[in-house]
Structure formats: structure tokens, C-alpha cells
Amino acid sequence: MNKATLAVHAGTRRELNFGGLNTPIFTSSAIEYLDDSEVRYPRYFNTHNSLVVAEKIAALEHAEAAIVTSSGMAAISTVILGLLQPGDHVIFLEGLYGGTHAMVSTELERLGMTCSFVGADPEDFRKALRPETRMLYIESPTNPLLTVLDLRAIAGIAAEHGAWSVIDGTFATPVLQNPVDHGFDLVVHSGTKYLGGHSDLCCGAITGSGELIERLRGHALMHGGSLNAQDCALLERSLKTLDLRVRRQSANARTLAEALDAHGRIERVYYPGLASHPGHEIAAGQMDDFGAMLSFDLAADVDPVRFLRALRLIACAVSLGGVETTVCQPVATSHQKMPAAERERLGIRDALIRLSTGIEDPQDLIDDLEQALAAAA
């Protein structure tokens, strides 16, 4: 079935007593076990609402199995800390989401593992391989410069070396990109973003083969990052409109990217859907559309904070992926803790604004951006 159908129907269980179309919410944390094939408990990731929503995400991600977690970071730390042993080496893409970067740069060394951070070129990953390399970990498109990595090439390098390939698929969503189809072992998500989609949920997901997910479930239940039944149900409801939302958001993003690209007070737009973007061809080959995230450098005569304060419709907020359009200045938010010299090297300047496109009418968004650019110049 196609994504729009899977989003509505996969996993969802009807309520049989009264004929309700929605999966009932089972809030019990104490569950009878004598006649069950397994012992069920909310933290074991095996209660009804958790299984149902995991099935929907796995179907959308073209993966065999999934578990849902209490945050994106719970998913990421479960994968990294669950699979790796002291002495192992991991290759990370440089410029990962700040929380992931902070976690791996503090926790791995403490636990006896080593890591390297490399650029987006697959050859950089190949060059960084060591005999003890056990995992390659990337994001694509990246935050905040929307760099696109060649998924098939990276997964191939990992497989040749016998290492796991892991991708944070938050920005692309399972609607637009299925890394498993390109050879990736695991896809993690911050469900707080597009999967939840309404800026009212904190959750995450891990998807992959049945064997790997079962192995990770064994670690996850010890780490304790399960998602409660109500939030599982809220996530399930949100996912029913994922395909609709993301396709509309991506169409809006393209309209905004083109309008900003033509605007005299914008120096540069970073959006994989623009033919001028260096990753455009690769993105076109591995994504179904170019996503709803874009960034832009304001021209030198526009004050970034005045611009953000002048916006009337678009909110200046941390997080992304909601139905409402939001913006943030990465130097003050996601990349605040990164040393200034490193930010400069990666191209993350004060003038850079990241925009998460919502589902509003695109002309209203363009009008708001234009009036704020005029006010801040």
C-alpha cells in the first residue's frame, strides 16, 4: 500500500466491543500474565498502544520492526549505547544535531569508546575506517544547512566493513525518504518533530530489522525510555495525517525557498529542492520530495534579531516539524554551545536563519517574511 494509506491504516486496531474505528487507549500498567505468551509491562515496549504505533511507523519506514521511545534522544542513546562496547569506534557526520553531538562527545569516551567526526563525502567515511569501527552514523538532510548525503554509498561502506549504518531521519520523515531501502540498518527519529507534527508531543522511534529491534528492545527496557499509552495514542493519531502534512509542508517550503532566493535582502538559501543546491541531484534520487526545512543567510544590512522580532505570523521557536511555521537562529539555539570558530568553519553564521515550514497558506508566509525583512533592514 502507499504511504498515505499506510499512515491511516497500518497498525491501527479497531475497538471491537462498540465498533470504534480508533485503537482504544489501554492505560493499565499492571497486566495479567498467566494466559499471555509474554510478560507485558509499559517499560518493556510491549503494551498495546506502544506496539500499534510502532507497527505504523515501521510500515511507513519500510522496516520490519520499530519501537517508540519517550524522546528522540532516548532512541539515539539506546542505539548507540545499546550496540557499542568498550574499545569500539564510531564515525559520525560532523555537524549532527547538537544534542546528539553533546551526548556522543561526552559519553562515549567515558565508556571506553572512540569516535571520529567527518565531512559529508562518503570517501571521508571510508578514510576514517579503523579495524575497530563498528558504526557509521549520519543525518540527511542535515541541520541547519540541509546538506544531503549519499545514503547508498554510506550504507555500502558500512556493510563492506561489517559495521552498522544508522541514520537520524527526522528531517526527511518516513514519507519522503526510506533509508532502509538504500541499505541502512537502523533509522532513528525525533518524533517530537514531524511524526508528532503538532508541537505538543515529545517522543522518538527506532526502526530496522526485526532482529536488531528485538536486540535494542532488550537494552531500551533497561534504559527506561518508553512512551506512555496516552502519548502513543496521540502519536498514532498524528501519524494518520503525516503524509498529508509533510507533502503540503514540502510544497510550501519549495514556494518559500524560491521566493526567498529571489529576494534582495537574502544572501543565500539552503534548500535541497533548489537546482543550485549542491545536494539537489542526490536528494532527487533518494527522496520523494525535498522536505519542509530550509535555511537562509540574511543580507548584511538585515539585523537577525530585529528580523525575528518583526515576524507576526511565523513564531520564533525551538523545535520544528509542526503544522505552524517557525524560525530560529541556530547560533542562539541548536548550535549555541558549539565553539564560534567551529560554527564559522561549518558555515553557521549569525545571519543564518532556519525555517520549519508549516501547512499555512504560502502567500501569508511570504507576506510575513517580506514585511519582517523590510522592518529589519
Ligand SMILES: Cc1ncc(COP(=O)(O)O)c(C=O)c1O
Ligand atoms: C535531527 C534531530 N534529531 C534528534 C533530536 C532530539 O530529539 P528529542 O528532542 O525528541 O529528544 C532533535 C531535536 O531537535 C533533532 O532535531
